[in-house]
Each structure stands twice: as C-alpha cells, then as structure tokens.
Amino acid sequence: MKRIFIYVAVMAAAVMVSCNGKKTAQNDANNDSTSVTDTTVTGENVDLATVAGTYEGTLPAADCPGRKTVLTINADSTYELKQDYIERKDGHDEASGVLQVLNGNVLMLVRPSSGEHTFYKVKDSKSIVMTDSLGNEAEGEMAKLYVLTKK
Numbered sequence: 310m311k312r313i314f315i316y317v318a319v320m321a322a323a324v325m326v327s328c329n330g331k332k333t334a335q336n337d338a339n340n341d342s343t344s345v346t347d348t349t350v351t352g353e354n355v356d357l358a359t360v361a362g363t364y365e366g367t368l369p370a371a372d373c374p375g376r377k378t379v380l381t382i383n384a385d386s387t388y389e390l391k392q393d394y395i396e397r398k399d400g401h402d403e404a405s406g407v408l409q410v411l412n413g414n415v416l417m418l419v420r421p422s423s424g425e426h427t428f429y430k431v432k433d434s435k436s437i438v439m440t441d442s443l444g445n446e447a448e449g450e451m452a453k454l455y456v457l458t459k460k
Contacts, residue, residue: 364380364460365379376395415444
C-alpha cells in the first residue's frame with residue numbers, strides 16, 4: 310500500500326510539473342464552477358482554527374478511477390485522513406498525525422508510520438488543494454481534480 314501511495318504522489322508531482330507554464334486563455338475559459346480561484350493572502354499565516362474542519366473530494370489515482378478522500382484538520386495541528394480507492398478491493402487507507410504550516414498557507418501532513426509528507430495549500434475558507442512540496446498546484450484542466458471542499 311505504501312508503494313502505491315508513493316507512486317501516486319510521484320505521478321501527481323509529475324503531472325503538476327508537466328503542466329507548469331502551459332496555462333492558456335482557453336484553459337481559463339474551460340474551468341467550470343468547481344475550479345478554485347486563488348484567494349489566499351500572500352505573506353499571512355493561516356489560522357488553523359479557521360481552517361479546521363472536514364474536507365472531501367475525489368483525487369486522481371494512477372491505478373484506479375480515483376481516491377475518495379476525507380481529510381479532517383484540527384485546530385491543534387493534528388489531522389485524520391481516510392481514502393478509498395475506487396474499484397479496488399484492498400483500497401482503503403487511513404492515517405492520522407500532525408501537520409505543520411509552511412510558507413503561511415501550505416499544510417504539510419506528516420504520516421507518523423513512514424515519515425511521508427503530503428502537502429495541501431489553503432485556498433480560501435472552504436477549499437484546500439493538493440500540491441507538491443513547494444506549494445505548486447496543478448494547472449489547466451488538471452487543477453480542479455486536486456481540490457478538497459469543506460463540508
């Protein structure tokens with residue numbers, strides 16, 4: 310399972326890197342209502358009390374149609390992550406641990422069992438976006454696939 314998760318993370322990073330610099334006006338016009346607009350304020354730290362809550366969405370996966378993801382962020386800098394890989398018998402994963410805020414608005418989730426890191430950028434009070442370790446988001450058509458929405 311760890312190997313698959315690492316593979317998915319590497320593939321997500323590769324997709325993000327391959328999409329950098331290819332944003333066009335047509336891509337902007339094709340974004341639907343599920344796309345995320347950048348409303349974060351650069352230079353300010355996010356308030357975990359405001360960000361705290363449960364976020365849901367279906368993230369891309371390399372070997373199945375996607376991962377139904379439920380991420381609960383707590384104001385005490387802890388998290389709980391549950392993922393169900395669509396159309397896979399053994400496709401359930403759960404983790405909990407601590408998170409750190411990087412660069413003011415990037416949440417780094419640390420998986421205690423492996424030390425693995427997963428990154429999400431706080432976009433606004435209702436959404437977070439999975440990013441690479443530098444806080445870079447996917448662009449173009451792929452961008453909307455990495456959004457988790459607060460419930």
